[in-house]
Amino acid sequence: MSDQREAYQPPNSGSGRSYAGPSAASGTMHYLCAECGVKVGINKGEPIRCKECGHRILYKQRTKRMVQFEAR
């Protein structure tokens, strides 16, 4: 399965669907709260903390980039 990783294809730019990266205008990154599951937007310099419940563990979201696999 390791060779499948090499078949990774870069995203076609301009699709506008990559919200995993910081959006160019605001620099806001979205994470998922480990406690309550809510989507948290965090700007540069802000404390890493859920705005709903105050939990300090946040998960990075899965990439929206396309990944290629062999159906084997």
Add this chain to the structure above:
Amino acid sequence: MPSSDHVDPRRVVGVEAEIVTNVTSTDFPGHWPNEDHSWGIDKFKNTFRVEFHRNTPLFAEFDLIHMDASIANTFRRILLAEVPSLAIETVYVQTNTSIIQDEVLSHRLGLIPLVGDKKALINMQWFMKPASGDPPQDPTDDNTIVLHLSAACERIPGVSRSETDPHKLYTNASVYARDIVFDPAGKQVTTFANNPVRAANPNILIAKLRPGQEIDVTMHCVKGIGQDHAKFSPVATASYRLLPLIKILKPIRGKAAERFAACFPRGVVAFEADEETGEKRAVVGNARNDTVSREVLRHEEFKGCVELGRVRDHFIFQIESTGQFDADELFLSAVSVLKAKCTVLKRETHRMLKKQALDARSGSGNAGPKKGDRGWAAE
């Protein structure tokens, strides 16, 4: 069906309690003195028979009679591994936040049997995978089928709080094979117009989702053979067994006949009224249904009453199709695959002999055959 009385004993494999006798076939030249067993196409045409017993799109059972085991096995192996069929080969995952990992999801998708317009599928070209390092080959409308699957799970608003059924609580709680949609490209719009590519069985569960989870994948299907991966095998199973043979040597009457029948699957032993005593007497009914479990040989009372066997050149062939092609069509494809292989072998053999003859002719001028070299064209 050959009744047990007139089957040539040379054709019978004996099945005894602890041994199987007379296993190998002997109908080849040089085995029996003063008998001609040479193979000839006319002889084969006259003796060979095919009898169909069941023929449905997904299942066919037929008999190949007077055929050598090697050829029957060839057909079975070709059916499993060399008749081409369409399957999902590459999966492009845009999003997969379900609990099924991308690799596992791709594997599951690959194994889903697909159906579609048969003629268009047969006319599809092979997609040649470029060797590593070579530039990737672009898929075209005559070698690739594109499918999409996208499903997002959300809560359905206004559902009672006591509800526990996930299908009533959420949208797309289960993703099924019927959610796969075909995206025809180019000429596929017309060739697959009446019969689009879809899963053979719409109810195959692919993944389960919970609110917030989403699957969005694009799949490329190509033609392949079972040798490469089992997903390309067009048959669920293809197998054969030899026709069972039961020979009742002594009459078995009355209660014993019932006990005798109980040793076999239902229908294998039938009853007749005995001419002498008027009691019921066991006769062979449908020997085909027998599993040759040899149960009857374990009973002391039937010792010497019955002989079990199988007919060596009577193959009961069973083909289960996965749905892409009809089971009987698959057998014909297997025959044409074998024919194509034979044509190649014949051509290459001719080429080889021709080359050897030419080499010998040109080589004789300067060198001459080496010591101990008894080549084909030495003359």
